[in-house]
Amino acid sequence: MTETATLQQALTRFLDPAGLDRQRQRVCHHLLACRTEAMGGTILQCTGCDHTQPHYFGCRDRHCPQCQGRAMAQWAERQQANILPVRYYHVVFTLPHSLNGWVQLHPEVIYRRLFQSAWQTLRTFGRDPKRLGGEMGMSAVLHTWGQNLSQHVHLHCLVPGGALGDDGIWREARSHYLFPVRALSRHFRGNLVSALREAATSGELHRVTRPGDVDDQLNTLMATEWVVYSKDCLEHTDTVVRYLARYTRQIAISNARILAVDDHQVTLCYKDYRDRDRRKQLVLAGEEFVRRFLLHVLPKGLMRVRHYGFLANRCRRRRLAEIRRALAVETTPEADTAANDAEPTYTCRHCGQPTLRVIETFIPLRPKRSRHPSHREQRYRA
Incomplete structure (x- = not known):
């Protein structure tokens, strides 16, 4: 591996599968096997210097920090193709931390x-005749973590600044914050x-079993202020799209942020937003690091990215064409991802030229019955 420390190393040393649900066990198995002989792969040979080297397949799990780069790029391209020539807003809806226990249940x-x-x-505010009086659109990405891997559930939303009225007229939002933030909250x-x-x-919510807990919790929530962020992104809509794309296929931490893994602890870097976005280091006990990481494994089949209003999948193409006609702009064709689907090229480690060719393919190894990492450790290599 090229990284000095990786999530795979931390999981191999500190993961205890006892007590994990089936989904978390499945995710950990994928991450430990990613880009190892356990996933299968190909043998590559350089046409220039005859050097041969293995290329192992990725797990393609959406929680993996090594995979899904191409899928993220394709998602970003599709969103860029759907961008309208209007002001866009970045809106964040944050779930109070007191609900974190219910999130796990x-x-x-x-x-x-x-x-x-x-x-x-957003739909209620957009439909209000005193505001925009029409149908809005929203693309939302679920984000469950903070920089220190703590549980911090919120939605990042990219919202076109306006609404399409029933009369076919586009009504533009002119505020820097779309709608009053306190009213939204x-x-x-x-x-x-x-x-x-x-x-x-x-x-x-049948797993919340403590008597009176539901009423107490909800009454407390109604008595507190919730956090909603809203700001226009006049000059950097494409930057927000790329920012959202990072969270469509990956999870809480990348290998680049893991600085060191030893026999007892994991050192990672993070950005402290409360201290002028300064870069800092955080040292966690190995078991605590794994516990925090596993907080962010999503239920199987849960859609992390969702589109609403005129951006909903069932009507997006038709509604965007109507909006572009209302704005008197030409229809933009959908992004062509054929280039991304082309056969990848591989660079030879020996001569540094992109002249490697596939000469053999081998199938994934059949996993052993035991799921404990120590039983697989000898077979999993980079």
């Missing part, structure tokens, strides 16, 4: 209600608390 319920409440909030709070109360009544 019922992630599917909480995340689904979070997405729905964020969209209903309180509407979002009321909508989500109401949704959670409804979920509890219908039995969806």
